[in-house]
Structure formats: C-alpha cells, structure tokens
Amino acid sequence: AQSVTQLGSHVSVSEGALVLLRCNYSSSVPPYLFWYVQYPNQGLQLLLKYTSAATLVKGINGFEAEFKKSETSFHLTKPSAHMSDAAEYFCAVSRMNRDDKIIFGKGTRLHILP
C-alpha cells in the first residue's frame, strides 16, 4: 500500500525567508510524486510532479522539490516566500501503472508572516 506523511499541519515563515514543507512517502513500487496547492475556496492546482526523470523537479511559482529515494522524501522548497504563497499544500503519491489513482497527504497550511 502507498501512503504519504506530511510533517507539520501548519508552517509559518517570514516573507522573504526559505519555505520548506516536508513530505515522506511509503510505496512498495517505484512511485510518482506530486505537490498540489489549494488556495482558499478553490480546487487543487498541480505545482510539480516527479515521474522518474530528473530527481530535482522545478514547478510553478518558483517552487521545487527533490526526490530522495534513500530517505523516501520529496520535500518542497522555495528560496524566498511571498505573501501570495499562503495556501494549503498537499503531497501525493501514485504508482507507475495504468491504475493511476493518487493518495494524498493530510496537507500543510503555509502562513506567511509580514
């Protein structure tokens, strides 16, 4: 079975500081990994995805994530936080086969302090 654990249901950073949202996964087969962002009262939007190509994945809005198989991690980072980054972020995992349903973590709400 697959699962995702996001460390910290709430994270606060100052504007301009580094953003680091942690995600660890469990999968019995090679995974595909995703980060989604949800702004208030909206659906989820794909930030970036890892599909077995480069281990460092760049996404939209200056975010990136690194797949580390040895640590079973896929942490999301951004060098300099902006007020508009305040949202909820979901890490997710799926398997590399036709049945591509995605399992989501419980989410991390990112707060940006002025």
Next chain:
Amino acid sequence: NAGVTQTPKFQVLKTGQSMTLQCAQDMNHNSMYWYRQDPGMGLRLIYYSASEGTTDKGEVPNGYNVSRLNKREFSLRLESAAPSQTSVYFCASSPQYGYTFGSGTRLTVV
C-alpha cells in the same frame, strides 16, 4: 475554458434526502475520480473510473454510488444523506501522471 466542471457549487440537504453531484470534463481524459475533503484529513478517494464503463471503490465508498455516463461525465449520488457526509467534494480527471481538479461542491447535511 477547458477543464473540469462541477455542479452545484453549494448544497444544503436534510438528513435522508438524496442528491446527485455532477462532474464533466472536456479534456478527453480516460480516468475520473471523486474525493471528499475534510479538515485535517486531506483528500480521501470515494470512487474512481479508470475508463468509460468501469468504476471502482476507493477508500471511503460507503453511502455513495457513482455512474460513468460517458467519457465526459462522472456523477456521484448520495441516496440517503447523513450529517457525516457534510464535506467538500472534488471531482478530478487524469490522462496520466497527475490530476486536473474541479472547483468543488460544498455540501452540508443538516
């Protein structure tokens, strides 16, 4: 605009009432999904359809039924609504390697 369209956006039901949540996508995706989102629980898969004519249970299927009417449409039905089904419901579709989500239906059962 291309994407996933959900209707209605908001709904209040009385316990025991039934309703159908509608979802349609115009991206020619094979796979479609229904999730519910509850505070602190993330998104949990209710049902999914890997292709037209097929449906499968997800993590939390009890109290729900689905219909994949054609490639575009995937509906979710609550036969007898319960307060525990108060949630935000999201439909998604996927070609492979990641979803496109609708904007959600906020359902309250009183």
